[in-house]
Amino acid sequence: MRHTINATKWFKSTPSKAVMYTVLGAWAIFMTLICTIMMGKHSIPLPMPELSSEEVAHALGEHREEMQEPTWMMTHVFLSTCPCSKRLADYLVDKARPSHVEEHIILIGDDPQWRKQATAKGFKVHVVTHEELDQHYHIKAAPLLIIMDENDKIMYSGGYTSRKQGLDIQDISILSQLQTDDSAMHALPLFGCAVSRQLQKTVDPTGLF
Amino acid sequence: MSATDSKFKNAREKILNYIFLPKEISPYEHQYLEKINFRFLMFMISQVPVFMLVALIHDTGVMDALFLCLVALFGPLVGGFIIKNPRHLSVLYGFTAMCMGGILVHLGQGPMQIEMHFYFFIMLAILAVYANPVVILVATVAVALHHLLLYFLLPESIFNYEAPVWVVLVHALFLVLESVAVVFMARNFFDNVIGLEKIVQKRTQQLDQRNQDMRLVLDNVSQGLMTISLDGEISSEHSAILSKWFEGIVEGANVMDVVREHDAEVAMWVGLSLEAIKDDFMPLELSLSQMPNSLKLGDNTLHMEYAPIFYDDKLEKLLVTFTDITARLRQQALEQEQREFVSLISKSYEDRAAFLGFIEEGREIIKELASSDITKPSAVLKREIHTLKGNSGFFGLQSIASLCHSLENAIQDGIASQMRKTHGQLLDGWQRIEDRMSLFLENQERSIAVEKSALEKLMADILKGKARKAILQRVQSWRYGSVEQRLQNFAKQSSELAKKLDKPVPTVQIKCNEIFYDPSLWNGFWSSFVHVVRNAVDHGIESAEERVDAGKAQEGRIVLSAQIKKDEFIIEVEDDGGGIKWDKLRAKAEKLGLEDVETNPVKILFMDGVSSRDSVSDTSGRGVGMAAVYSECTNLGGSINVFSTPNQGTKFSFRFPKGNLIKQSEHIDEGLIESSEIWTDEQDLFFA
Numbered sequence: 001m002r003h004t005i006n007a008t009k010w011f012k013s014t015p016s017k018a019v020m021y022t023v024l025g026a027w028a029i030f031m032t033l034i035c036t037i038m039m040g041k042h043s044i045p046l047p048m049p050e051l052s053s054e055e056v057a058h059a060l061g062e063h064r065e066e067m068q069e070p071t072w073m074m075t076h077v078f079l080s081t082c083p084c085s086k087r088l089a090d091y092l093v094d095k096a097r098p099s100h101v102e103e104h105i106i107l108i109g110d111d112p113q114w115r116k117q118a119t120a121k122g123f124k125v126h127v128v129t130h131e132e133l134d135q136h137y138h139i140k141a142a143p144l145l146i147i148m149d150e151n152d153k154i155m156y157s158g159g160y161t162s163r164k165q166g167l168d169i170q171d172i173s174i175l176s177q178l179q180t181d182d183s184a185m186h187a188l189p190l191f192g193c194a195v196s197r198q199l200q201k202t203v204d205p206t207g208l209f
Numbered sequence: 210m211s212a213t214d215s216k217f218k219n220a221r222e223k224i225l226n227y228i229f230l231p232k233e234i235s236p237y238e239h240q241y242l243e244k245i246n247f248r249f250l251m252f253m254i255s256q257v258p259v260f261m262l263v264a265l266i267h268d269t270g271v272m273d274a275l276f277l278c279l280v281a282l283f284g285p286l287v288g289g290f291i292i293k294n295p296r297h298l299s300v301l302y303g304f305t306a307m308c309m310g311g312i313l314v315h316l317g318q319g320p321m322q323i324e325m326h327f328y329f330f331i332m333l334a335i336l337a338v339y340a341n342p343v344v345i346l347v348a349t350v351a352v353a354l355h356h357l358l359l360y361f362l363l364p365e366s367i368f369n370y371e372a373p374v375w376v377v378l379v380h381a382l383f384l385v386l387e388s389v390a391v392v393f394m395a396r397n398f399f400d401n402v403i404g405l406e407k408i409v410q411k412r413t414q415q416l417d418q419r420n421q422d423m424r425l426v427l428d429n430v431s432q433g434l435m436t437i438s439l440d441g442e443i444s445s446e447h448s449a450i451l452s453k454w455f456e457g458i459v460e461g462a463n464v465m466d467v468v469r470e471h472d473a474e475v476a477m478w479v480g481l482s483l484e485a486i487k488d489d490f491m492p493l494e495l496s497l498s499q500m501p502n503s504l505k506l507g508d509n510t511l512h513m514e515y516a517p518i519f520y521d522d523k524l525e526k527l528l529v530t531f532t533d534i535t536a537r538l539r540q541q542a543l544e545q546e547q548r549e550f551v552s553l554i555s556k557s558y559e560d561r562a563a564f565l566g567f568i569e570e571g572r573e574i575i576k577e578l579a580s581s582d583i584t585k586p587s588a589v590l591k592r593e594i595h596t597l598k599g600n601s602g603f604f605g606l607q608s609i610a611s612l613c614h615s616l617e618n619a620i621q622d623g624i625a626s627q628m629r630k631t632h633g634q635l636l637d638g639w640q641r642i643e644d645r646m647s648l649f650l651e652n653q654e655r656s657i658a659v660e661k662s663a664l665e666k667l668m669a670d671i672l673k674g675k676a677r678k679a680i681l682q683r684v685q686s687w688r689y690g691s692v693e694q695r696l697q698n699f700a701k702q703s704s705e706l707a708k709k710l711d712k713p714v715p716t717v718q719i720k721c722n723e724i725f726y727d728p729s730l731w732n733g734f735w736s737s738f739v740h741v742v743r744n745a746v747d748h749g750i751e752s753a754e755e756r757v758d759a760g761k762a763q764e765g766r767i768v769l770s771a772q773i774k775k776d777e778f779i780i781e782v783e784d785d786g787g788g789i790k791w792d793k794l795r796a797k798a799e800k801l802g803l804e805d806v807e808t809n810p811v812k813i814l815f816m817d818g819v820s821s822r823d824s825v826s827d828t829s830g831r832g833v834g835m836a837a838v839y840s841e842c843t844n845l846g847g848s849i850n851v852f853s854t855p856n857q858g859t860k861f862s863f864r865f866p867k868g869n870l871i872k873q874s875e876h877i878d879e880g881l882i883e884s885s886e887i888w889t890d891e892q893d894l895f896f897a
Contacts, residue, residue, distance in 0.1 A: 017291060020287060020290075020291040021291065023287065024284060024287055024288055024291070024301075027280075027283055027284045027287070028284060028304065030280075031280070031281060031284065031304075031305075031308045032308075032351065032354055032355065032358065033358070034277070034280070034308075034311070035307075035308055035311030035312075035351075035355045036354075036355045036356075036358040036359050038311055038312070038314070038315035039311060039314070039315075039355050039356070039359055040359045044359070083267060083268055083269060083318050083319065084318070086268070087319065163323065164322055164323065165318065165319050165320050165322050166320065167320050
């Protein structure tokens with residue numbers, strides 16, 4: 001038997017109930033959106049610079065120190081409020097780093113204590129704002145690893161792990177492979193946080209996360 | 210509609226019927242879902258601190274965790290107040306569970322974030338407790354919706370940046386597979402557990418319907434059906450007619466009490482039989498066969514049958530079936546009366562004098578019975594009852610013979626009520642026969658039947674000018690009975706008795722001249738003489754095995770003879786049986802405290818109550834028959850000689866004065882008779 005409900009009549013007959021159901025419906029929609037955003041924020045690979053981006057290469061190359069013999073350069077881009085970035089930053093100061101490589105850290109938003117540790121470890125730390133990162137470095141998301149050869153050619157642009165927050169951080173192995181193979185390699189996905197305001201707005205329209 | 214469309218429609222309906230539960234919610238399901246909903250809500254609330262801990266560990270904001278959880282739990286908390294249908298509420302909880310999963314994944318950012326996704330799969334499995342496929346589907350759709358929405362919001366994000374499509378597909382495949390499995394589990398859970406009450410309800414309805422049908426049967430069946438426990442307790446369900454037969458029959462009443470109101474003896478036997486069944490010391494079939502099978506209910510007679518009812522091979526109850534057989538018994542009685550009537554008619558044509566003699570003597574005995582106090586019967590009365598029994602049996606009146614036997618039993622048992630009851634039945638039974646045969650008897654009694662040959666012979670004698678007295682004698686003989694005919698009747702009777710006793714039919718030889726007797730004088734003797742013949746068959750001639758062992762022919766031999774010798778009329782019954790067991794007879798007489806035991810053992814044979822038999826059968830064993838013979842013999846002025854040789858046989862010789870064959874007033878001049886060449890030379894016809 002088919003039942004039809006006259007919605008208008010129903011709403012009029014039970015106003016308080018109707019309000020409650022409306023609230024419940026709104027809640028369901030809201031929760032769906034919230035969950036979608038949370039998933040979008042953390043589960044989708046974020047954009048990263050192209051290997052051929054001369055703007056990025058140029059901006060990063062400006063960090064090079066005057067040296068007799070140019071070396072490969074690794075640039076780590078971290079967001080101080082991003083848990084993924086924090087985990088990688090801690091990893092950098094805890095583990096031994098390769099020699100004969102310049103390593104720079106671009107930190108969006110300052111964290112003095114950590115910056116101190118990183119500097120002590122030999123990293124060149126550059127604290128920048130969201131806008132600077134976007135406008136000067138043309139980078140929109142973190143944590144990002146960019147490796148350039150002696151000629152400031154971007155050899156690698158991508159994430160650190162093959163899966164989101166994976167335990168196997170591959171920055172050193174990527175460097176080794178690039179240095180021996182001398183050809184650009186397949187980039188790992190960038191799971192993390194949007195840094196540029198535009199990307200943040202896209203990923204999290206609510207601005208809650 | 211094409212066949213494909215029809216198939217598609219059927220398949221769709223099947224799937225929808227599988228996913229969507231029947232609309233009705235049974236009280237049990239309602240109660241169960243309310244309980245589970247409450248527990249599930251508590252379960253989700255209890256997760257809040259865990260989520261906060263996860264947030265703390267992963268540095269994703271403890272307060273964020275609390276806020277997100279509260280937002281997620283807002284729905285179930287509000288829903289709990291406004292949604293009354295527990296199924297709808299469970300759907301809401303299923304949706305919330307998936308939202309909680311989203312929050313957990315968000316809070317668990319870090320190396321374990323992927324593992325946090327297990328939450329979705331675990332919660333989907335847990336949702337099977339709702340036994341509702343819709344809950345599973347809504348939860349699955351909620352997760353799918355998150356992905357779809359993400360796709361719409363960030364179309365390039367899901368599949369771009371080298372995120373492999375197959376990963377997404379595998380991800381979806383796992384979710385779909387689990388959802389299908391959990392839907393299957395949930396539906397089976399509903400069908401076999403939660404919805405079981407509904408199934409039971411349905412079965413109960415069917416059972417009720419069957420019970421109603423059964424009630425209809427029980428209300429309308431003409432038989433009385435009831436089940437009783439081994440203590441006699443009557444079950445609630447019984448056919449309606451029982452309430453009519455046994456007023457006030459109620460559940461829990463005892464069958465003995467119900468029956469006792471109509472027949473105390475039957476009730477007693479029912480009780481004893483039930484005790485025997487409970488004690489289980491006899492085979493069940495035997496115990497059941499010993500239960501009473503007849504109950505008088507006023508003018509009606511109920512037949513009772515018993516069938517055992519077993520539960521798990523253990524006898525628990527008996528099905529008792531009462532059938533009103535009154536009409537059947539009446540019909541049988543009528544049929545028996547009809548058969549007896551035909552038999553009587555037949556016998557009357559075989560031996561008219563014997564028949565009329567039987568009727569006349571029967572009347573006398575019945576008259577005597579009617580005027581006697583049956584509870585204090587004399588020896589003579591007992592003999593008369595016995596004689597009536599024997600003759601009734603011979604003339605085919607089995608109903609009378611049977612009543613006589615019952616009366617004898619009652620007298621022997623000394624049960625006054627039974628005596629009066631059977632006595633009344635016997636008088637009624639005889640009266641019915643008299644009534645039925647009144648016209649026939651009247652006709653028989655006032656007429657004389659003459660064989661055509663006898664009439665022609667008489668006519669020839671007249672033409673030849675025979676003496677008047679000779680002619681008169683011949684005509685006179687038509688009123689008398691033929692001894693030879695009598696002996697032939699006894700021969701036939703002995704054959705029938707042998708068959709009844711399962712003995713080989715003896716060879717009966719009759720030796721007799723044409724001798725006539727006056728029935729009015731001799732009926733009593735012939736009636737009692739039947740006992741001598743019956744004794745020869747029953748007591749005298751051994752069983753086939755005994756005879757063979759004794760070196761005799763398997764079949765016995767009996768000689769019945771009658772002759773006029775000088776002035777005596779001699780009747781003899783001779784058998785080649787085992788002979789009279791005098792020792793046994795003497796011992797019996799001693800036991801009874803009878804006199805003359807030592808001096809004249811032959812006398813013992815003719816005493817009342819003495820029989821060589823240890824047990825009574827419906828043919829012999831009471832020690833009454835021979836006493837009757839002796840009595841009748843002496844009444845006719847006769848004497849009895851008994852010759853018996855062990856293993857060779859017995860001969861009874863009855864000797865009477867020749868003149869007692871007919872009444873003195875009807876005697877014709879003997880000299881004329883004896884001088885008549887007709888009677889002496891040709892016919893050997895004897896008169897006194």
